[in-house]
Amino acid sequence: MDAERRIELVERPPTEEVVTHEELRELLETVERPRHYIGLEISGPLHLGSLVIVGYKLRDFVEAGFRTTVFLADWHSYLNDKLGGDWDRIRRAARYYADAYRTFAPGIEVETGSDLYARTPEYWEWMVRFSKKVTLPRVVRTLTIMGRRAEESLEFAQYIYPLMQATDIKALDLDLAHGGMDQRKVHMLARDVFPRLGWRKPVAVHHHLLPGLQAPRAEGLDEDSQMDLRISSKMSKSKPEGTLYVHEPPEVVERKLMSAWCPQGVVDNNPVLEIAKYIAFRERGELRVERPSKYGGDVVYGSYEELERDFREGKLHPMDLKRAVVGIVNEVIDPVRRILTADEDYLRILGT
Secondary structure, three states: OOOOHHHHHHHOOOOEEEOOOOHHHHHHOOOOOOEEEEOOOOOOOOOHHHHHHHHHHHHHHHOOOEEEEEEOOHHHHHHHOOHHOOOHHHHHHHHHHHHHHHHHHOEEEEEEEEHHHOOOOOOHHHHHHHHHHOOOHHHHHOOHHHHOOOOOOOOOHHHHHHHHHHHHHEEEEEEEEEEEEHHHHHHHHHHHHHHHHOOOOOOEEOOOOOOOOOOOOOOOOOOOEEEEEEEHHEEOOOHHHOOOOOOOOOHHHHHHHHOOOOOOOOOOOOOOHHHHHHHHHHHHHOEEOOOOOOOOOOOOEEHHHHHHHHHHHOOOOOOHHHHHHHHHHHHEEEHHHHHHHHHHHHHHHOOO
16 A cells, blocks of 8 residues: 555544644555554443444554554543542443444454553653653643643542553653544653654544534633534543433434424534444445425435535424434444343443
8 A cells, every 4th residue: 555545544544633644644655554652541431432433443443454552541540530530430331332342343453551550661761751841830731631621629649640641652762642622631641752752743633523513612621712622522421411422322312302402504513414424424425314305305425515515504404314314324333232231231331
């Protein structure tokens, strides 16, 4: 595969940003199998954003010839009080995360923080050296990577979370760091500090954040108003009715989607349109809407742009759009749903 095709795969949606395109090109022209990772908290049941959107990007990296790693950040999950800060639950849940990502994105590698730190005696030295180059205010500004506000009263240990996340990149010897747009600040921090330590600066790739099914609202998670809206509105376990979990039965997926916020003619931050754009068109390259002839009859959209135009102009009703995406979502998550729901321990550990 030539460099152009590999670049196309890396920059394919749901990618929103590559820092930088020129560095990515140089990497692919000089390294046969670059090392990639995405770091993920073990924070509850997997959903459409955390598994499917992430998984699509993982597939792209695998196809592009990267050595692709899902880093299950168990220690970070503990620091951020995920799963109640219960270390045993976090470690046990990691197995289900590993199974789900391997199923959805064959060819990936899975690594846990515990395993990495156990075999890397230099890790804590590297973290201290990194922290010597960073001020506390700069660390505080990165706390949005944890879903935390800068003004929150935090345990002191939580302030080392961004330092560890940056040091993970060094310890894994990565060429490219990948995450959602909400992880951008820590990647920019690493890119700034690494050269001052004589470490290789990683290329950074950030993917789109799939919004939850509720109306968008800002919650003060970022000083930039537009980024705040995107981070605050993303699909999240903290808003279960606005989240499509991959283990949920088809009828629950349908109920949630049919109740989703989707005002007629509104295209900005519309979660149903986003599911169509990033999932339906990814899977099928088109979207078929079935409706009675008195409402215009069936229509097949060959591109998202056509779909958005008709919705904006009132030619496509929200309920028809919702019905069109329900079946596709259930089809996409079904292989993982079958694996996870076959083991009652999965739902018990993850608190559903």
